[in-house]
Amino acid sequence: MNYYIFTFGCQMNVSDSQWLNRSLQARGLVPCLKEEDADIFLINTCSVREKPEQKIYSLLGRLQGYTKQKPRLFAAVGGCVAQQAGRGFFQRFPFVRLVFGTDGLVMVPEAIERLIHEQHLRTTLLDFQDFYPRRENHWSEEVPVRAFVNIMQGCNNYCAYCIVPYTRGRQKSRPSQDILDECSKLVSGDQGDCSSGTER
Numbered sequence: 147m148n149y150y151i152f153t154f155g156c157q158m159n160v161s162d163s164q165w166l167n168r169s170l171q172a173r174g175l176v177p178c179l180k181e182e183d184a185d186i187f188l189i190n191t192c193s194v195r196e197k198p199e200q201k202i203y204s205l206l207g208r209l210q211g212y213t214k215q216k217p218r219l220f221a222a223v224g225g226c227v228a229q230q231a232g233r234g235f236f237q238r239f240p241f242v243r244l245v246f247g248t249d250g251l252v253m254v255p256e257a258i259e260r261l262i263h264e265q266h267l268r269t270t271l272l273d274f275q276d277f278y279p280r281r282e283n284h285w286s287e288e289v290p291v292r293a294f295v296n297i298m299q300g301c302n303n304y305c306a307y308c309i310v311p312y313t314r315g316r317q318k319s320r321p322s323q324d325i326l327d328e329c330s331k332l333v334s335g336d337q338g339d340c341s342s343g344t345e346r
Contacts, residue, residue, distance in 0.1 A: 147262060148176045150184035152205065155192025158314075159225055161294035162251055163190045168284040169255040182212065185219055186258065191227035193309050198227050206239045213241050220244075220261060224251065226313035232272055246271035248299065248314045252279040274315035283328065293332050297325055 149170060153163040166188065167177060178184050187209050191202050206221065213219050222244035223235050229247035236242060243261050246254050250271025261267055278299065298319035301310045 147185040148178040148183055149186040149188060149258075150178055150181045152187070152189045154190065154198070154201070155194060155225065157294065158296075158299065159190050159192055161296060162225070162248070163188075164294065165281065165283065166190075166251065166254060169282070170258065172282075172284040173255055173259060175258070181209070184212075185216060186262075187219075187221040188254075189221065189223045189225075191223060191225035193226035193230060193313055199231060202227050203238065206235075206242065210239060210241055218265060222246065222254065222258065222261075224248075224254065226309065229272060229313045233270060236268055243268045244271070245269075247274070249273065249275045249279070252281045276316075276318065278318045278320050280324070295325060295328055295332070296320065 151163050151167060153159055171177065189202060189205065192198055202223065209221060220241050220243040221239070223242055224246040225248065228235070228245050232245060235245050244254070244257055250273070253271050257269060257271060298317060300315040300317045301308070302317045304311050
């Protein structure tokens with residue numbers, strides 16, 4: 147099946163979408179260049195920009211029109227807005243079948259496969275975890291010119307002006323050796339089994 151990823155927001159979201167893209171391709175799904183060719187839409191959202199929920203609702207309203215030609219088409223909404231709005235997306239948009247938060251990202255490729263085979267399933271991945279989940283990076287043989295290497299996510303400070311602790315959870319870090327191994331493999335071009343502790 148073909149998929150199309152929309153990414154809004156920060157470098158962390160860009161990194162998450164890139165990881166998701168590699169992971170879905172490793173499972174045999176095919177990215178497409180045009181949204182109209184997609185069977186699955188994945189929307190990685192951001193809470194920082196002005197009226198972020200309205201932007202996502204507007205996008206979903208437009209994408210829902212594709213279901214007239216493709217009844218089995220579905221969408222997955224993730225990222226910070228998804229972490230905040232949660233199951234509310236199900237009520238407004240019947241074709242949204244997966245809502246995942248920032249800590250649920252690692253489970254998304256497996257969830258997408260389930261949704262493909264279980265057409266009436268709807269599920270959420272919104273729980274925060276106390277640790278940084280390890281995840282396979284699935285780097286291609288071609289070494290990227292630039293690559294993001296995640297070190298940690300979340301925050302414990304709860305500043306009055308900041309949403310990070312509420313959308314990305316409390317601070318959790320990858321093991322230092324995992325970070326060093328990933329950097330070494332990227333620099334050497336030996337992608338192998340490199341694991342990540344892990345606007346539009």
